[in-house]
Amino acid sequence: MRSYSYTLGAGQVQQQNVPGRHFRVLESTGDLYVSFNGGSEVKFKAGQGVTFDRAPFTEIRLRSLVAQSVLVVAGEGEYHDDNENISVTSSATVTPGNTLAVGGDVSVAAVSSVVISAAGATNLAVIIKADVANTETVRIGGSGVGAAGGYPLEPGESMTLATTAIIAAYNPSATIAQNIHVLPIRNI
Numbered sequence: 001m002r003s004y005s006y007t008l009g010a011g012q013v014q015q016q017n018v019p020g021r022h023f024r025v026l027e028s029t030g031d032l033y034v035s036f037n038g039g040s041e042v043k044f045k046a047g048q049g050v051t052f053d054r055a056p057f058t059e060i061r062l063r064s065l066v067a068q069s070v071l072v073v074a075g076e077g078e079y080h081d082d083n084e085n086i087s088v089t090s091s092a093t094v095t096p097g098n099t100l101a102v103g104g105d106v107s108v109a110a111v112s113s114v115v116i117s118a119a120g121a122t123n124l125a126v127i128i129k130a131d132v133a134n135t136e137t138v139r140i141g142g143s144g145v146g147a148a149g150g151y152p153l154e155p156g157e158s159m160t161l162a163t164t165a166i167i168a169a170y171n172p173s174a175t176i177a178q179n180i181h182v183l184p185i186r187n188i
Helices: none
Strands: 002-008 013-020 022-027 032-036 042-044 049-051 057-064 068-075 104-108 112-117 123-130 138-141 151-153 158-161 167-171 178-186
Touching (some): 112 178, 123 167, 151 158
Antiparallel strands (some): 104 178, 138 151
């Protein structure tokens, strides 16, 4: 691989005899139109490249619509740039709850489901805990929760769901009720 630096005027063409299979534009401020072995032009931007698996090229032709300096690499071998920098800025506003509802214990009868938290626009989250004395793994989900659907909550396990939707629990036990402890967090 070899790097090639060019200063191109608007509409200017630069042709170079370069044998190889790999081509990449490292630096450019505008679009760069490139053809290989006299073929059709392909538009490239900085960071874009191509590898020819079958037939290598022997000539590259560069054309720019705007005046710019470009840096390309071409030839045999592969070019890797592990020095790429990515900068991401993100912001989020987390609204804390201003009300802890009384919550309480909910008993889920054998082989049935029950709503453990009603839907509400002021709901932020609900802390849910399966009673440590439970004998079965209950399922937590929406109104369609059942034996094969919902999140499994083992005895003594807890979870927090941030949602305004309805939350229900399903008890798979054929004979024994299972208990769930619920603490809603709201912003009223």
